[in-house]
Amino acid sequence: MDSAPQTTNPGVTAAWQALIDHRKDIESTTIVDLFSNDPNRVSHLSMEAAGLYLDYSKNRVNTETLVRLKALAEASGLKQAIQDMFSGAAINHTEGRQVLHTALRSTDTAPLIVDGKNIREDISAALTKMEGFVNQVQSGQWLGYSGKPITDVVSVGIGGSYLGPRVAIEALRPFWVDNIRSHFVSNVDGADLAYCVESLNPETTLFIVQSKSFKTQETLANALSAKEWYLSTGGDADNIARHFVAVSSNINLATEFGIDADNIFPMWDWVGGRYSLWSAIGLPIALQVGMANFRELLAGAEDLDNHFRTAPLEANMPVILGLLGVWYHNFLGAHSHVILPYDQSLENLPAHLQQVDMESNGKSINRGGHQVDYGTGPIIWGGAGTNGQHAYHQLLHQGTRWTPADFILPLKTHHAIGEHHAMLTSNCFAQSQALMCGKSFEQAKAELMASGMSEEKAEELAPHKVIPGNRPSNTILMDQVNARTVGALIALYEQKVFVQGVIWDLNSFDQWGVELGKQLSDSILPLLKGEESDSAQVDASTADLVNRFKQANQ
Ligand code: F6P
Numbered sequence: 102m103d104s105a106p107q108t109t110n111p112g113v114t115a116a117w118q119a120l121i122d123h124r125k126d127i128e129s130t131t132i133v134d135l136f137s138n139d140p141n142r143v144s145h146l147s148m149e150a151a152g153l154y155l156d157y158s159k160n161r162v163n164t165e166t167l168v169r170l171k172a173l174a175e176a177s178g179l180k181q182a183i184q185d186m187f188s189g190a191a192i193n194h195t196e197g198r199q200v201l202h203t204a205l206r207s208t209d210t211a212p213l214i215v216d217g218k219n220i221r222e223d224i225s226a227a228l229t230k231m232e233g234f235v236n237q238v239q240s241g242q243w244l245g246y247s248g249k250p251i252t253d254v255v256s257v258g259i260g261g262s263y264l265g266p267r268v269a270i271e272a273l274r275p276f277w278v279d280n281i282r283s284h285f286v287s288n289v290d291g292a293d294l295a296y297c298v299e300s301l302n303p304e305t306t307l308f309i310v311q312s313k314s315f316k317t318q319e320t321l322a323n324a325l326s327a328k329e330w331y332l333s334t335g336g337d338a339d340n341i342a343r344h345f346v347a348v349s350s351n352i353n354l355a356t357e358f359g360i361d362a363d364n365i366f367p368m369w370d371w372v373g374g375r376y377s378l379w380s381a382i383g384l385p386i387a388l389q390v391g392m393a394n395f396r397e398l399l400a401g402a403e404d405l406d407n408h409f410r411t412a413p414l415e416a417n418m419p420v421i422l423g424l425l426g427v428w429y430h431n432f433l434g435a436h437s438h439v440i441l442p443y444d445q446s447l448e449n450l451p452a453h454l455q456q457v458d459m460e461s462n463g464k465s466i467n468r469g470g471h472q473v474d475y476g477t478g479p480i481i482w483g484g485a486g487t488n489g490q491h492a493y494h495q496l497l498h499q500g501t502r503w504t505p506a507d508f509i510l511p512l513k514t515h516h517a518i519g520e521h522h523a524m525l526t527s528n529c530f531a532q533s534q535a536l537m538c539g540k541s542f543e544q545a546k547a548e549l550m551a552s553g554m555s556e557e558k559a560e561e562l563a564p565h566k567v568i569p570g571n572r573p574s575n576t577i578l579m580d581q582v583n584a585r586t587v588g589a590l591i592a593l594y595e596q597k598v599f600v601q602g603v604i605w606d607l608n609s610f611d612q613w614g615v616e617l618g619k620q621l622s623d624s625i626l627p628l629l630k631g632e633e634s635d636s637a638q639v640d641a642s643t644a645d646l647v648n649r650f651k652q653a654n655q
Pocket of ligand 1: 262311312615
């Protein structure tokens with residue numbers, strides 16, 4: 102661990118206090134009133150960057166709120182922090198690492214030195230290696246053991262070595278090449294692998310073992326079982342290198358596993374797992390949509406990075422999104438944040454952003470090693486619209502908890518079937534409008550009476566139909582879902598999370614909280630197998646659960 106950095110407790114800054122003082126002004130008005138007071142609110146509170154349009158006018162903010170939020174960003178040293186990240190300072194101090202996933206998508210050629218090496222050369226070499234491999238597989242020159250081309254690519258990985266590639270591949274379905282089908286195995290639940298391989302032919306299947314550390318229990322277990330499946334279904338042991346490649350920073354463990362050293366694509370310590378889809382961890386993406394589209398994905402993210410680096414704080418999309426989140430979570434009492442893509446191909450985007458956000462900022466110790474006394478990372482959840490409208494939107498509209506929402510919508514569809522896209526869009530716009538405007542008791546009662554109900558009955562039912570409104574949301578539009586806009590969109594959220602981490606004085610790039618569960622699982626596993634486990638210090642409840650498992654599996 103590097104020495105603890107100089108830290109700023111945001112809660113003791115004048116800027117924080119100024120926001121506390123300002124709270125009553127916003128609590129005494131509504132978003133609808135704010136619109137009435139400013140006919141140009143939409144043009145004041147919207148912006149474009151990297152092919153994305155953000156309308157943040159439906160938020161509980163006025164000009165003064167934004168001035169005060171910007172002052173908080175300045176007090177937290179955000180501008181310097183952005184510089185530090187891009188220039189390769191070791192901002193992940195608890196692991197003594199730089200944070201340079203932005204370099205993976207940068208076309209800048211100025212040397213960027215890590216441990217005495219220009220990493221631009223490593224990145225470029227990795228892209229060239231990926232390109233060569235992708236071309237061989239896609240063109241059918243990379244043959245399986247029986248001389249047939251590869252038709253199915255199975256990515257074996259978990260967390261950041263799984264979610265990002267999966268989301269990008271799903272989003273880019275209109276750009277898939279015809280002769281490759283992608284599959285994912287992540288869960289250590291044997292069902293995941295079993296269902297995946299049941300329709301596959303070992304002769305034409307390629308496994309990519311995706312693990313930065315090559316130590317992750319689930320990935321290693323799945324990779325080993327995949328190898329057993331390959332061998333037990335006729336796969337040729339001498340040609341295993343044609344069917345198993347890896348992406349890892351741990352060359353030794355990957356070769357020990359049996360991967361040919363030539364078929365190991367690099368990863369580096371300066372790329373965090375949840376920020377790794379831009380590296381060779383994106384190999385499955387490139388195989389499915391081609392290297393040109395993979396480069397477009399990088400280009401979209403670079404566009405967003407360039408905007409983030411250079412735009413003033415008040416006109417900076419990730420900064421605005423980050424500050425709005427801080428406003429709601431630290432000053433107005435929200436606890437979660439919902440991501441609502443109105444696009445079926447982005448269905449799993451919330452799951453990826455959940456990892457990006459919650460593994461980065463789900464922390465209660467500041468960079469100096471002290472307990473924080475303010476809220477940090479929100480609970481991130483969500484799913485595709487319109488499906489959620491028939492499920493959790495009830496709570497969004499009428500629940501006792503309110504949740505800031507991000508609506509994400511492409512203006513053009515790849516699937517022009519009848520009026521579907523206009524219907525999808527009308528639902529998306531209606532939801533944010535309903536959240537903001539709500540429905541009063543008088544409106545509800547009048548509607549009921551207009552439908553023929555008696556006044557007495559209408560008064561009885563109307564309270565159930567009241568929608569409080571004044572619930573904030575952002576709307577993010579893009580022309581179409583394509584590699585460039587998906588790259589920009591994911592980078593937008595990565596940088597938003599970074600902004601919040603800086604304001605909350607967190608190291609957003611370590612993840613110590615996931616370690617204890619891994620350690621305990623390692624000591625419980627031998628108990629389940631009936632072996633002695635010295636390290637197991639199980640409590641009475643866990644001991645009973647272990648016994649129940651053993652009895653059921655005798
Ligand atoms: O469990 C957390 C984690 O370390 C994530 O941060 C990471 O994305 C995932 O596990 C997978 O790690 P690896 O790529 O080393 O297998």
